[in-house]
Amino acid sequence: MDFGHRxxxxxxxxxxxxxxxxxxxxxxxSFITDKLFAEGANDVYWIPIIMKKGRPGLMLNVLVEETRLxxxxxxxxxxxxxxxLRYVHASCHRLAREFVTVLTRWxxxxxxxxxxxxxLVQMAPEFKECEQIALTHQVxxxxxxxxxxxxxxxxT
Amino acid sequence: MDFGHRxxxxxxxxxxxxxxxxxxxxxxxSFITDKLFAEGANDVYWIPIIMKKGRPGLMLNVLVEETRLxxxxxxxxxxxxxxxLRYVHASCHRLAREFVTVLTRWxxxxxxxxxxxxxLVQMAPEFKECEQIALTHQVxxxxxxxxxxxxxxxxT
Amino acid sequence: MDFGHRxxxxxxxxxxxxxxxxxxxxxxxSFITDKLFAEGANDVYWIPIIMKKGRPGLMLNVLVEETRLxxxxxxxxxxxxxxxLRYVHASCHRLAREFVTVLTRWxxxxxxxxxxxxxLVQMAPEFKECEQIALTHQVxxxxxxxxxxxxxxxxT
Amino acid sequence: MDFGHRxxxxxxxxxxxxxxxxxxxxxxxSFITDKLFAEGANDVYWIPIIMKKGRPGLMLNVLVEETRLxxxxxxxxxxxxxxxLRYVHASCHRLAREFVTVLTRWxxxxxxxxxxxxxLVQMAPEFKECEQIALTHQVxxxxxxxxxxxxxxxxT
Amino acid sequence: MDFGHRxxxxxxxxxxxxxxxxxxxxxxxSFITDKLFAEGANDVYWIPIIMKKGRPGLMLNVLVEETRLxxxxxxxxxxxxxxxLRYVHASCHRLAREFVTVLTRWxxxxxxxxxxxxxLVQMAPEFKECEQIALTHQVxxxxxxxxxxxxxxxxT
Amino acid sequence: MDFGHRxxxxxxxxxxxxxxxxxxxxxxxSFITDKLFAEGANDVYWIPIIMKKGRPGLMLNVLVEETRLxxxxxxxxxxxxxxxLRYVHASCHRLAREFVTVLTRWxxxxxxxxxxxxxLVQMAPEFKECEQIALTHQVxxxxxxxxxxxxxxxxT
Numbered sequence: 001m002d003f004g005h006r007x008x009x010x011x012x013x014x015x016x017x018x019x020x021x022x023x024x025x026x027x028x029x030s031f032i033t034d035k036l037f038a039e040g041a042n043d044v045y046w047i048p049i050i051m052k053k054g055r056p057g058l059m060l061n062v063l064v065e066e067t068r069l070x071x072x073x074x075x076x077x078x079x080x081x082x083x084x085l086r087y088v089h090a091s092c093h094r095l096a097r098e099f100v101t102v103l104t105r106w107x108x109x110x111x112x113x114x115x116x117x118x119x120l121v122q123m124a125p126e127f128k129e130c131e132q133i134a135l136t137h138q139v140x141x142x143x144x145x146x147x148x149x150x151x152x153x154x155x156t
Numbered sequence: 157m158d159f160g161h162r163x164x165x166x167x168x169x170x171x172x173x174x175x176x177x178x179x180x181x182x183x184x185x186s187f188i189t190d191k192l193f194a195e196g197a198n199d200v201y202w203i204p205i206i207m208k209k210g211r212p213g214l215m216l217n218v219l220v221e222e223t224r225l226x227x228x229x230x231x232x233x234x235x236x237x238x239x240x241l242r243y244v245h246a247s248c249h250r251l252a253r254e255f256v257t258v259l260t261r262w263x264x265x266x267x268x269x270x271x272x273x274x275x276l277v278q279m280a281p282e283f284k285e286c287e288q289i290a291l292t293h294q295v296x297x298x299x300x301x302x303x304x305x306x307x308x309x310x311x312t
Numbered sequence: 313m314d315f316g317h318r319x320x321x322x323x324x325x326x327x328x329x330x331x332x333x334x335x336x337x338x339x340x341x342s343f344i345t346d347k348l349f350a351e352g353a354n355d356v357y358w359i360p361i362i363m364k365k366g367r368p369g370l371m372l373n374v375l376v377e378e379t380r381l382x383x384x385x386x387x388x389x390x391x392x393x394x395x396x397l398r399y400v401h402a403s404c405h406r407l408a409r410e411f412v413t414v415l416t417r418w419x420x421x422x423x424x425x426x427x428x429x430x431x432l433v434q435m436a437p438e439f440k441e442c443e444q445i446a447l448t449h450q451v452x453x454x455x456x457x458x459x460x461x462x463x464x465x466x467x468t
Numbered sequence: 469m470d471f472g473h474r475x476x477x478x479x480x481x482x483x484x485x486x487x488x489x490x491x492x493x494x495x496x497x498s499f500i501t502d503k504l505f506a507e508g509a510n511d512v513y514w515i516p517i518i519m520k521k522g523r524p525g526l527m528l529n530v531l532v533e534e535t536r537l538x539x540x541x542x543x544x545x546x547x548x549x550x551x552x553l554r555y556v557h558a559s560c561h562r563l564a565r566e567f568v569t570v571l572t573r574w575x576x577x578x579x580x581x582x583x584x585x586x587x588l589v590q591m592a593p594e595f596k597e598c599e600q601i602a603l604t605h606q607v608x609x610x611x612x613x614x615x616x617x618x619x620x621x622x623x624t
Numbered sequence: 625m626d627f628g629h630r631x632x633x634x635x636x637x638x639x640x641x642x643x644x645x646x647x648x649x650x651x652x653x654s655f656i657t658d659k660l661f662a663e664g665a666n667d668v669y670w671i672p673i674i675m676k677k678g679r680p681g682l683m684l685n686v687l688v689e690e691t692r693l694x695x696x697x698x699x700x701x702x703x704x705x706x707x708x709l710r711y712v713h714a715s716c717h718r719l720a721r722e723f724v725t726v727l728t729r730w731x732x733x734x735x736x737x738x739x740x741x742x743x744l745v746q747m748a749p750e751f752k753e754c755e756q757i758a759l760t761h762q763v764x765x766x767x768x769x770x771x772x773x774x775x776x777x778x779x780t
Numbered sequence: 781m782d783f784g785h786r787x788x789x790x791x792x793x794x795x796x797x798x799x800x801x802x803x804x805x806x807x808x809x810s811f812i813t814d815k816l817f818a819e820g821a822n823d824v825y826w827i828p829i830i831m832k833k834g835r836p837g838l839m840l841n842v843l844v845e846e847t848r849l850x851x852x853x854x855x856x857x858x859x860x861x862x863x864x865l866r867y868v869h870a871s872c873h874r875l876a877r878e879f880v881t882v883l884t885r886w887x888x889x890x891x892x893x894x895x896x897x898x899x900l901v902q903m904a905p906e907f908k909e910c911e912q913i914a915l916t917h918q919v920x921x922x923x924x925x926x927x928x929x930x931x932x933x934x935x936t
Contacts, residue, residue: 054366678834
């Protein structure tokens with residue numbers, strides 16, 4: 001197996017940065033998400049909300065280290081239409097992770113696994129690899145996932 | 157009591173007109189809703205959806221008589237950003253409705269009631285009137301509703 | 313294997329019945345759902361929508377045979393607060409289904425499978441049984457699912 | 469009346485624990501909710517969100533005392549598919565609550581009431597009891613609520 | 625140009641106040657929003673959530689200065705049906721703002737602009753003014769926006 | 781200008797195909813969307829819904845010509861986890877469309893325009909091109925859109 005090195009840990013120096021947006025072209029969301037990740041965001045997600053005057057808006061959420069706040073603000077103010085943002089301090093608890101290779105009928109495929117207090121609790125086939133197999137071999141994506149999960153289960 | 161005249165009926169000549177919109181300023185939704193009602197829409201509502209490329213969009217829905225289709229299209233094409241719309245045929249079953257007056261501590265207030273096969277099944281205080289009472293008398297809106305509902309119950 | 317008897321088929325005599333509701337206590341939704349199923353609904357689901365004046369409402373949807381319309385209307389008008397409803401004609405394509413038993417470390421468990429044109433395309437562990445095993449044996453529910461899926465895969 | 473004992477108070481030792489999940493079977497949500505409540509969660513709720521690559525995900529939220537964090541983490545990591553979670557510190561302001569009995573045509577029923585600074589501001593019929601009456605007596609649930617609210621209003 | 629006076633700044637004394645509500649008439653949301661703004665809220669928004677027993681609820685969110693907490697609580701407890709609320713501390717970063725006038729074919733119209741570190745990053749036509757022009761001159765609202773944006777671009 | 785050839789028209793031979801899904805890995809949605817488009821879908825979108833037992837599910841929607849129904853069913857049954865689907869007949873009204881080139885500071889860029897009854901009602905910068913310019917020239921995406929819209933306005 002191909003063991004990774006990250007240890008389970010809690011990071012207390014995180015921020016959740018939020019902006020409510022009701023006057024922006026929603027086409028831009030994926031571009032903004034990509035840019036925030038490129039500038040160091042740990043996670044980016046959007047929540048449908050109902051704003052002033054019953055307007056259907058979107059709340060942008062960015063999970064990021066405190067030290068990267070200015071970089072996030074630069075992206076948010078230049079790429080979205082918001083006139084302000086807010087943030088709250090947060091702690092992130094991350095499992096120890098490693099990448100494991102399993103042998104399937106289509107060759108070796110990667111599984112990301114997670115450990116909580118030394119115990120394996122998560123296993124997730126790598127989406128991009130599975131998608132590629134499904135496209136190349138013309139098989140249902142769910143069948144690829146099923147095979148990967150089953151082979152992982154046999155091996156552990 | 158002040159009985160209205162509408163009979164319970166089913167109208168089979170209705171359309172549900174829909175447009176998926178992912179590139180429009182959401183500020184415009186209330187204006188568009190108002191304009192569609194002004195042109196004869198029976199109902200207008202918006203549904204948050206996820207469109208191509210994972211974009212958070214809005215589906216505009218208009219319930220309208222078949223004969224008013226062109227008027228709805230005129231509004232939708234001139235006021236939204238869509239390049240197309242779709243519609244399905246629908247039937248509407250509407251209860252017999254009447255407006256009833258109940259006497260509350262703040263004076264007479266209106267209740268809209270609905271009958272299914274001659275039986276009273278719905279009663280709804282008029283929002284605008286209750287809101288006005290709450291503002292004028294500085295009482296919680298929910299207290300106004302409670303009073304109206306209770307007085308209606310006593311009277312029937 | 314324990315083969316069921318339902319054949320894949322399309323039913324063209326179905327209705328989708330809808331009501332937009334913006335003035336009802338949401339606590340009642342599960343009760344209403346249960347009652348509609350008890351009266352013959354094939355499916356019941358709720359969609360968050362934005363209604364007139366920007367109000368956050370719920371659209372009740374009932375999938376049902378045309379012959380059961382009156383029974384659905386009776387429930388909808390007596391249990392919800394709506395003054396009207398609408399319906400569109402729909403066709404339902406249902407896969408051939410059967411229940412298969414697989415042997416797991418916790419004993420036999422049921423899998424519901426689906427066939428499209430004679431080919432097995434779906435397999436779903438029965439939620440209620442898996443939940444019971446998770447509770448009784450104090451194991452994660454996802455582990456029960458994993459085991460059932462894996463055993464099914466081995467057997468086919 | 470049957471007065472309860474809880475006093476209005478603010479608890480500053482609370483956490484909101486969150487995990488964004490885009491690769492889990494949604495069938496498991498109710499089981500996970502139940503388990504978190506069983507382990508001491510004060511509240512559990514799910515928010516539809518849009519995650520990386522435009523994926524429709526769910527954000528699990530758990531409101532819980534700081535001292536119960538480890539128990540929540542144990543459930544979240546063993547039952548969901550997440551590789552991490554985050555939490556923010558929160559304060560909870562809870563009203564004084566008591567249970568009051570009102571006499572209805574179907575016998576005594578319970579109302580949960582809430583006091584803010586000594587003033588009665590909330591009253592909520594107990595859902596489970598009302599649902600039971602609706603099922604037993606074959607009356608609309610909304611009629612049961614209406615009766616309970618009306619009787620409570622008369623008594624106060 | 626008509627320069628405003630607000631400077632870009634970060635306010636660390638803010639609260640996000642939240643209440644999950646599953647038993648309230650959604651008609652009341654706009655009234656509650658208005659009242660919270662009138663009592664000093666900086667922002668008010670609602671998020672559709674899924675609560676205990678799978679109930680579709682609404683999470684009320686109020687962004688407000690710490691010193692206005694009691695006023696928000698008074699509104700929330702008297703106008704909604706909640707028995708409790710929670711809040712987290714937040715910082716708000718607000719851009720420097722000013723109102724600029726541009727000359728359009730329909731006369732002068734206002735644009736709200738925002739500056740981040742002295743650089744113009746936002747420009748937003750005033751909705752109310754544009755809506756009025758659209759109504760008065762019977763032109764599409766999007767055309768009014770387009771004209772205002774274009775004239776602003778020419779002038780800068 | 782580079783005029784396209786499509787005429788405004790209404791197509792009455794369309795279907796809206798729907799499947800409610802509450803037991804599928806949401807990671808698969810983009811793959812399924814892509815596959816449906818590849819097989820001839822005119823549009824694909826997902827709606828967050830609340831299903832039986834309060835489960836947060838997703839409703840898959842496919843807008844497609846009646847003649848492509850079997851191809852859509854093949855994808856839906858092989859790639860999702862549903863045991864059934866439904867469809868309703870729909871009409872699609874599509875504007876006349878053409879692609880117009882405008883000259884910007886970054887070179888020529890494409891605008892998609894739409895005509896309703898011979899009148900230009902829509903203009904939309906091509907997202908992919910604008911995104912590429914924003915990435916290549918390191919300018920905000922919204923600035924690219926603003927420039928394209930402004931240049932188009934000048935030219936017409």
